[in-house]
Amino acid sequence: MTDKEMTDLQMNEFADAKSTSRPSSIHDDAPTDDEVYRRAEKGLVRKLDLTLMPMVWVLYVFNYLDRNNIASAKLNSFEKDLGLKGSQFNTAVSILNVGYMLMQLPSNMILTRVRPSLYLPFWVCIWSCVSAATAAARNYSDLIIIRFFLGIAEAPFFPGVFYLLSCWYTKKELAFRTAVLYTGLVLATAFSGLIAAGIFAGMDGVRGHAAWRWLFIIEGVASFGLGIAAAFILPDFPETNTGSSKWLLRDDERQVAIERMRRDRVAPTEGDHSVWYSLKLAAADYRMWIFVVMLIANHTAYGFNYFYPSIVKGFHLGSTTITLVLTAPPYLIASVSAMIFAWSSDKMGERGYHICIPMSVAAVGFIISAATLNNAVRYFASFLFIGGCFSANAMVFSWAASTLSQTPEKRAISTSIINLLSQLGNIWSPYFFRPEDAPRYVLAMILMMAFALLSVATCLAMKTSLKRANKKILDEYQGGEDRPTFFPL
Secondary structure, X not given: OOHHHHHHHHHHHOOHHHHOOOOOOOOOOOOOOHHHHHHHHHHHHHHHHHHHXXXXXXXXXXXXXXXXHHHHHOOOOHHHHHOOOOOHHHHXXXXXXXXXXXXXXXXXXXXXXXXXXXXXXXXXXXXXXXXXXXXXXXXXXXXXXXXXXXXXXXXXXXXXXXXXXXXXXXXXXXHHXXXXXXHHHHHHHHHHHHHHXXXXXXXXXXXXXXXXXXXXXXXXXXXXXXHHHHHHHOEOOOOOOOEOHHXXXXXXXXXXXXXXXXXXXXXXXXXXXXXXXXXXXXXXXXXXXXXXXXXXXXXXXXXXXXXXXXXXXXXXXOOHHHHHHHOHHHHHHHHHHHHHHHHHHHHHOOOHHHHHHHHHHHHHHHHHHHHOOXXXXXXXXXXXXXXXXXXXXXXXXXXXXXXXOOOHHXXXXXXXXXXXXXXXXXXXXXXXXXXXXXXOOHHHHHHHHHHHHHHHHHHHHHHHXXXXXXXXXXXXXXXXXXXXXXXXX
C-alpha cells in the first residue's frame, strides 16, 4: 500500500470521526467548544514560539560555538602553542564525545524528575566555564582534560531540550521546530568562522594572549550570560505550573497543552512508571535500534564538521581570514535547505523520504569531492554534502520522538539513547581525517559517502516497518468510532 493510498483510506474511514466532540477525559478547566479550543491552542503555540523556541535556539547556537571553536583555533597558533603532533588534534576533537556519551543517559533519566527551567540553564553555565577554561590550557594533557569535561557539561543540553520540545509540541509541529533548532547548529558553524576571523585579525597578542585564547574566553562569557537568562524564560512541563508557564500561560492554555499531547500519542499512556521500567520498554523496541543506526550513520557522515576550515584551507583560496570567511556560505545555504525540507516534511506528514533525499545528495557531494582535483568543484561539492547532511539530521529526532512515545519516560530515554549512541559516529569520524591525507582527505570522503548511504537504507527500512504498523492500527480500529493516531512515515 502506498503512502497516498494509506492516507486516503485513513481519511475515508475516519471522516466522520473528525466531527466528533472532544474526549470526555479532558480536564474540566479546558475549553469545551471546538472553536474555543482551537483558538486557545493557537495562542499556546504562538506563545511557545515566541519564548521557548528563541531561547533554546540561541543557547544551541552557543552550545556549538563553544564546542566547534577548536576547528577555527586550528588555523591560528593553537597546535603550535599546545605542542600538538600527529593525530593529537583528532583525539582532542574525539574525546569530547566520550564525556558526552557518559553523561547523556543519566542526565535524561534525571530530567523527567526535575525542573528543566533550572536544570538546563545550570548546565549551560557549567559548560560556559569549562569552555572558557580552554584559554588556560598549556599543553596536550590540559586540552584533553578540558575537552572531556566539556563533553560531560554539554551532554544534558540537546537531548534535554529536545525532550522538553516534545512535551509541548505535537508530532506535526515538532519536525519544523526541530529543524529551526538545528539551524542554530548550522548557523553556529557558519558564524564561528566569521567570529574567529574578526578575533584573529584584531586581538592576536592583546594582553599577551594569542587570539585563539580570546576566542574561547569571549564565547564562554557570552554563553554564561545566556544561561542565567534562560532560567527565567524556559518552561517546565505542561502538567506543572512552574517555570515560565507560571507567568506566560493562562490556566485554559495549560490544560489545552496537556490535552493535545494526550491526543497526540499513538499508544495510550500507560500511567506513571519507574524510569527503569521505561528503560526496559525502550530497549525492547527494535525500532529504537534502527533509529540508533540511522543517526550513527548521519553523525559519521558529517564528520567533516570539525575539519571543514582545514578542508577549505586546502583549496588555497587566500589568507586565513579569507579561508574562515569562505567556511560560512555552505552552512548558510544548509540552514535554508534544512528549513525547506522540514517545512515540506510537516506539510506532507512524511519523514522517511525527506531524510533519504538530502542524504543521497550528500553522498553525491562526497563522491565529487573524492573524484576531482579542481578546487572550485570541490568547494561546490561541499555545498552538497553540508546541505544534505544538515537538512536530514533534525528530522531523525522528531521522527524518533513521535514513534517512541508510549510513556513520557520512554520518549525521554529513547531519544537520549539514540542521541547517546549516535556519538559513536562523532568519536570515530575524526580519525578518518588522517594528517597524511591532507588536503583532499580522499579516504574520509569515501567513508562518509558509505555512511550517508547507510542512513538512506535505514530510513527505507523504518518507513517499511511503520507502514505495516499503521495498517495494523487501521485494521484494529475498523468500524469503530474512535479516531486512531498513526505513525508518521
